[in-house]
Amino acid sequence: MKPGRLERLQRGLVRSATCAVDPDFVAAVEGGGRLSAAEAVAVYRRGYPARLTEALGETFEACWRVMGDEDFLAACREFVARTPSRSHNLSDYGETFPDFLAARADAEAAPFLGDLARFEWAFKELFHAAPRPGLSAAALAKAARPDSVLRLAGPLVLLSFGHRVYGLWKRDRADATPVTRADWEGPERLALYKEGGNPVFVRELSAPEHAALAALAAGRTAADALAGSGLDEAGAAALFAFLAEGGLVAEASR
C-alpha cells in the first residue's frame, strides 16, 4: 500500500536525521529562526549521533577512559552510522558494541577492548536486574546434599574472558597511567552478582571455581559439578561459603 502523506514526511525526517538527507523532505519544510530548511534539518541530524554516543559513553565508560576521547568518539561515530536503535530505551543501545570494538581494536595494543566492553555491558544489565534473595546460609546448609541441584539466585552472571579486564575497569577515573600488556595479558573469570540488594559485586574466580559454578548453573548436581571442576576440598568449601553467605542459592532440590 502506498504510504500516506504523514508517513512519507515521517520517513523523510527519520532518514534525514539518521542516514542521508532527503531532499524531498527538505523541500517540504521551512527552517525556524534564521535557519534555512537544510540547516533546520541539520539540527535534528546533529542530535541523533550525539544522543546515541552519549548512551554508549555512559555504558562503556571504562572503554572510553582506556581508548581516550578521540578513538572512542571515532568508534562511536562508526558504530552509530551502521547500527540503528530499535528500543524505546537509550540504555538498551550498544549490545553489539563489544563485538564491534573487538573487531576494530588494535590486535597488538588493545586486544582486550571487546572483553572490557562485554564486562561493562554485563555490569549494566545486572545493575538493572531485580535482586532475588536466596536461601540463608543456615537454610542452605540444612537443605543441600551432594545429590542436590542448586538453583542459583542473585542474580549471578558468570563471565570468562581471554584478557584480564576487571583491574582496568576498577581503575580510578583520574588514573592516567598508560595501559600496558602486563595489565591485561592472561585469561580472567568473573562472577557478577547481587546479594539480595541492589549493589553489584564482582568476584574473581579460578578456572575450577568457574567450571563448578557453570555446571551448577547448567543444572548438574553439587557432587557432579565439583567432581568435574577440579576443585579440591578446601576450594569446594570456599566456593560454597561464597554461595551461602551471599544468599546466591534460591533452592536446593533432589
Add this chain to the structure above:
Amino acid sequence: MGLRSAHYARLLERPRTRVRWFEALTENYMDSRGRPLEVLLKVREDYPVALHGVSLSVGGVEGPRPGYLERLKALAERVQPFLISDHLCFTGAHASNVHDLLPLPYTEEAVATVARNAARAQEVLGRRIALENVSSYLSYRESAMTEWEFLVAVARRADCRILLDVNNAFVSAQNHGFKAEDYLDAVPAELVAQIHLGGYSDMGTFLFDTHSRAPTPPVWELFRRTIARMPGTPVLIEWDEALPPWETLEAQAVKAAEIEEEAREARTA
C-alpha cells in the same frame, strides 16, 4: 522537581525539602528492576510522583512500540503517579528510533493519528494521559492550522489533557514568528494538567530547548500570565543538562510555587 540520579543519595536520607512532588522520566524506570526503581519507590513513599515519558511516539504512524504501553502500565501500577505524560511528537520509526522529539505537521491527518494512538494508550493504561507541546526548529509547509490549534484539537479529539510547556511555547514562538501570548492564551485552562518551565540556549540563529539553565525572565513573565488563568496547576522546572546544586533547583521550584500561590490568592480575592 525532576528526579535525577544525582539526587538519589540525598533523597534516600529523607531530608526535609521544599519540593512538593517529583517528576520521574518514565524510560529510566520502566525497564529497571534495580537501584533506579528502588529509589523511585522510596521517593514515592514521601512525595507524589508524575511519570513523564519521551518514547511514546504518540504522533508516529506506526504507533507506540510493541510492549511499550504494557511496560508503562506495569510501572504505573507500582508507582501510582498522579499524572502520566509524554510529548506531542513522534520519535522515529520502529526500525530506527531517533530518540528525539520530532515535530508533526499540523494537519487533520496528524490530529487523527495522535488521537488514535492516544486513545489506545489511555485504553491500555486505564486513565487519561497528558501530552506536552514540544520545541521545534522547523515547520511543515503543509500545516493547515497553528500549533496551538493543533494542540487543542488533539486534546479534544483524543480526550486527553495538556502538559503546557511555557518555555517550549516561547522557543517555538521565537523560532516560527508568532506571539507566545497568543499561543498560551488560546489553551483552555480546563485542559491543562501540568505546566513545565525550563531554560533554552540562544544559538544565534535560533533558540534551542536545552533544559540546561534557569527559565529566562520572558518565560517567567509568560508563566505568571498563564498560571493566573489556571491557579492550582502543578508546575515543574525542567533541568536536565549541566545540573546545578540541589539548592538552586529547589529555589527555582519554590519560586514557581510562590508565583502559583499568588495567582491562587488573587483568584480567591
